[in-house]
Amino acid sequence: MTPTPRLGLERISKTYAGSPAVRDVSFEVDEGHVMCLLGPSGCGKSTLLRIAAGVERQDSGVVRVDGRVVSGDASHAPPEARGIGLMFQDFALFPHLTVAQNVAFGLGRSLNGARSAVVGQYLERVGLSGYGAKFPHELSGGEQQRVALARALAPRPRVMLMDEPFSGLDQRLRDSVRDETLALLKEEGAAVLLVTHEPEEALRMADRIALMRGGAVAQVGAPYHVYNHPVDRKAAAFFSDVNVIHGEVRARQTDTPFGLFLTPGMVDRADVEIIIRPQHLKIEEDRGAPPPSTMRTGVPARGHVTRARFMGSESLIEVRMDHDGSLLKATVPGAYLPGAGAPLWLSLRREHCFVFPCERQSKVGNPWEDDRDRSGKRPG
Numbered sequence: 297m298t299p300t301p302r303l304g305l306e307r308i309s310k311t312y313a314g315s316p317a318v319r320d321v322s323f324e325v326d327e328g329h330v331m332c333l334l335g336p337s338g339c340g341k342s343t344l345l346r347i348a349a350g351v352e353r354q355d356s357g358v359v360r361v362d363g364r365v366v367s368g369d370a371s372h373a374p375p376e377a378r379g380i381g382l383m384f385q386d387f388a389l390f391p392h393l394t395v396a397q398n399v400a401f402g403l404g405r406s407l408n409g410a411r412s413a414v415v416g417q418y419l420e421r422v423g424l425s426g427y428g429a430k431f432p433h434e435l436s437g438g439e440q441q442r443v444a445l446a447r448a449l450a451p452r453p454r455v456m457l458m459d460e461p462f463s464g465l466d467q468r469l470r471d472s473v474r475d476e477t478l479a480l481l482k483e484e485g486a487a488v489l490l491v492t493h494e495p496e497e498a499l500r501m502a503d504r505i506a507l508m509r510g511g512a513v514a515q516v517g518a519p520y521h522v523y524n525h526p527v528d529r530k531a532a533a534f535f536s537d538v539n540v541i542h543g544e545v546r547a548r549q550t551d552t553p554f555g556l557f558l559t560p561g562m563v564d565r566a567d568v569e570i571i572i573r574p575q576h577l578k579i580e581e582d583r584g585a586p587p588p589s590t591m592r593t594g595v596p597a598r599g600h601v602t603r604a605r606f607m608g609s610e611s612l613i614e615v616r617m618d619h620d621g622s623l624l625k626a627t628v629p630g631a632y633l634p635g636a637g638a639p640l641w642l643s644l645r646r647e648h649c650f651v652f653p654c655e656r657q658s659k660v661g662n663p664w665e666d667d668r669d670r671s672g673k674r675p676g
């Protein structure tokens with residue numbers, strides 16, 4: 297029997313003054329799992345989180361915690377009756393309360409013996425034993441955030457809702473606080489819904505990512521899946537720079553300077569885009585003759601370096617292609633800095649290419665031979 301999801305959102309919609317902020321969103325989060333709501337500013341992430349928390353009410357749809365309806369047409373439980381923990385960006389510890397009193401806040405205001413023991417236990421878990429008598433202003437940003445985490449965890453919430461909780465921290469502190477937080481939440485078995493606009497954070501923390509756009513979920517899946525099987529060009533481009541190579545369908549295939557791509561199901565003269573991330577371009581130096589074509593990398597095409605930059609763990613090389621003057625970006629591990637103007641051969645690692653209908657269809661109305669949803673197809 298499949299366990300009941302800790303958090304369930306079913307067909308949630310919300311409109312502000314006639315503008316939809318969330319459109320028909322459904323998903324579930326299981327015990328010990330982290331779901332990241334990822335998307336650009338204004339796509340509806342925080343609204344959805346506030347609806348899950350109960351500080352906002354949806355126009356339609358149902359919110360469930362442990363299978364129990366906490367908000368629907370007929371009922372709407374307040375945040376404190378939902379068994380949820382909240383951690384927001386401005387985690388706002390109470391400045392006039394000590395660390396221990398802050399952590400105890402969710403357990404009842406006064407610190408009796410039993411509560412003190414729980415507070416001590418959670419301060420220890422976040423590595424702040426002995427900090428109970430200090431006031432928030434005596435702590436670093438990272439320490440304050442860990443107190444906020446202890447405060448959110450102490451009531452042992454079934455569901456933890458977090459809105460950009462780490463964005464106030466500098467990069468190095470953020471990595472450690474976020475990893476520690478995640479480990480703790482998993483140990484506690486809480487279902488976590490985490491809002492972020494940073495793809496790296498979502499890839500690093502999530503068991504599943506819901507990629508949002510315009511109030512709706514564009515794609516949902518495990519980080520590996522969402523990264524490697526994007527539903528469209530925008531979904532691919534949300535995680536990294538992408539190169540776009542244009543082509544036109546002829547007899548179910550598309551010819552490009554990098555070789556033929558199979559485009560079954562697409563009508564003649566449809567414009568297509570072949571998308572590839574910079575790390576999946578293969579670079580070879582020009583030694584007079586083109587390198588051989590292979591099944592994996594197709595036909596190499598020549599270009600000239602316009603710029604090479606050292607980025608630390610990798611180098612970024614921009615190449616102006618001879619065939620059409622387009623600019624392609626490639627990254628390679630380590631330091632590789634060919635001079636401007638150097639000729640190079642580029643080829644595409646086929647298994648990492650995505651072929652989509654061109655977003656601005658011009659010549660043909662519908663690129664598909666039938667009307668099934670074929671988005672996210674991989675090339676043959």
Ligand SMILES: Nc1ncnc2c1ncn2[C@@H]1O[C@H](COP(=O)(O)OP(=O)(O)OP(=O)(O)O)[C@@H](O)[C@H]1O
Nearest residue numbers: 312316317335336337338339340341342343344493
């Ligand atoms: N209380 C509100 N009143 C009116 N409009 C709102 C309200 N809250 C959100 N909106 C609008 O709803 C849309 C979604 O906003 P929301 O804050 O959920 O986006 P977001 O993805 O969390 O963005 P960000 O990453 O910038 O926080 C936006 O167009 C926003 O302007």
